[in-house]
Amino acid sequence: xxxxxxxxxxxxxxxxxxxxCVTGGIRPYVPGPPMICHQFDIGSAASLPGSESxxxxxxxxxxxxxxxxxxxxxx
Numbered sequence: 729x730x731x732x733x734x735x736x737x738x739x740x741x742x743x744x745x746x747x748x749c750v751t752g753g754i755r756p757y758v759p760g761p762p763m764i765c766h767q768f769d770i771g772s773a774a775s776l777p778g779s780e781s782x783x784x785x786x787x788x789x790x791x792x793x794x795x796x797x798x799x800x801x802x803x
Contacts, residue, residue: 774798 767778776794777786 775798776791777783
């Protein structure tokens, strides 16, 4: 009987939280096409090649070194 009550309480709490999230408009942010596929302005910040012509000419052997060079305390 005790397990039945605990399961009922847990189910009620889970449904309440789910309902609050759905009706409250809380949605998790999932990276997708707007974040990955669309260009955005980064100003004068350095980045890895992004245009099609740059990617085709980029030597991928330098990818790790170039990425680590961008990930500094100055960037």
